[in-house]
Amino acid sequence: MSDEDLLRAKTISILRTRPCLDIRFSIAGITLMGYGYGYIADMLALDSVHVAIGNTGGFTATYDNKSNTITFGTRNPADLGTVDGRGTVIHECTHAVIDAVAKGRSVAYGDDEVAAYLAQTVYSLNAGDKINKVGPVAGPLYAVASKIRAAQGVYVVDPAEIVGVRAQILAVYTAIAKSQGKVVPTTTVMSGVP
Ligand SMILES: [Zn+2]
Numbered sequence: 204m205s206d207e208d209l210l211r212a213k214t215i216s217i218l219r220t221r222p223c224l225d226i227r228f229s230i231a232g233i234t235l236m237g238y239g240y241g242y243i244a245d246m247l248a249l250d251s252v253h254v255a256i257g258n259t260g261g262f263t264a265t266y267d268n269k270s271n272t273i274t275f276g277t278r279n280p281a282d283l284g285t286v287d288g289r290g291t292v293i294h295e296c297t298h299a300v301i302d303a304v305a306k307g308r309s310v311a312y313g314d315d316e317v318a319a320y321l322a323q324t325v326y327s328l329n330a331g332d333k334i335n336k337v338g339p340v341a342g343p344l345y346a347v348a349s350k351i352r353a354a355q356g357v358y359v360v361d362p363a364e365i366v367g368v369r370a371q372i373l374a375v376y377t378a379i380a381k382s383q384g385k386v387v388p389t390t391t392v393m394s395g396v397p
Contacts, residue, residue, distance in 0.1 A: 206278040211247055211254040213280040214273070217292045218244040222329035226293075226322050228351040230360040231314035235322055239300035240293075243396070246271075251397050252299055261379045263291050266298035268394050273299065286332045290323045297322040299396060306395030312388050313369045316376065320368075321360070324348035340375075343368035 204212075217223065224237030246252040252271045259265045259276040266273050273295045275283075282288045297319040301310060324344045327334045329352070335341040347365060351358040373387070380387045 206256060206280075207254050209280040210256070210275055210278070210283065211250075213283045214254065214292050214296070215244045215247050217283065217289050218247075218296060220330075222326050223293060225329050226325050227356075228321065228325070228354075228358045228360060230318045230321065230365075231311065231362070233301055233305050233310070233314075233318065234357060235297065235300055235304075235318065236357075239304055240296060242303060243296050243299045246299075246303075246396055260383050260385070263287075264295045266295045266302070268298065268302040268391060271299070271302065271394075271396055286327065286334070289330065289332070290327055290334075293326040294319045294323040302393045303396035305393045307393065309390045309392050311390050312376075313373050315391065316372050317365050317369045320344050320372065321348055321351065321365075325351050328352055339371050340368055 218240045223240050226240065227236055229235070243252055247254065252273065255272050255274045256278045257274050257276075259274055262276070264273060264275045277283075283292055298315060301315055301318060320340075321344060324334065324341075325348045328345075328348055334345070336345040343365065347360060347368075351360075376387050
């Protein structure tokens with residue numbers, strides 16, 4: 204097996220676990236459910252969503268919605284098994300789920316990122332992982348993720364409760380993009396996952 208195959212197998216195994224399949228919330232008109240992650244696991248197994256190793260431009264991993272490719276900065280599958288690594292897998296696969304369920308829709312970059320961070324936080328809490336719960340980004344994510352987990356049905360995230368953390372994340376991503384000579388897009392039209 205190639206390193207990419209090993210990373211793909213590790214990613215699929217993380218998606219097909221209870222803490223991931225129990226993710227359930229709605230944000231910016233997009234509903235993220237466990238079966239969305241199961242679908243991405245299937246698409247990874249079919250190589251319709253691809254795994255690559257390469258330059259991730261200052262991030263630990265990226266998802267490109269046009270090529271349906273998750274690119275990891277590491278080639279070591281053991282890195283994906285750590286608390287941070289599993290969080291990163293859920294984060295990038297959330298972008299893939301959004302790409303799949305919001306095909307043809309224009310999604311704000313800030314909403315796409317907040318959704319990925321919220322899903323990652325819900326996953327970490329579901330998994331019993333030790334995560335940062337304070338600070339301008341981690342604090343609000345923890346607060347909203349706790350409400351998502353406590354809800355009986357599908358928790359609908361109120362834009363007002365994420366406005367601060369959304370701005371914080373956009374500021375960080377804008378700075379990282381600038382350091383790479385790039386700009387962050389305002390919105391992305393989702394191409395879908397075949
Ligand atoms: Zn992201």
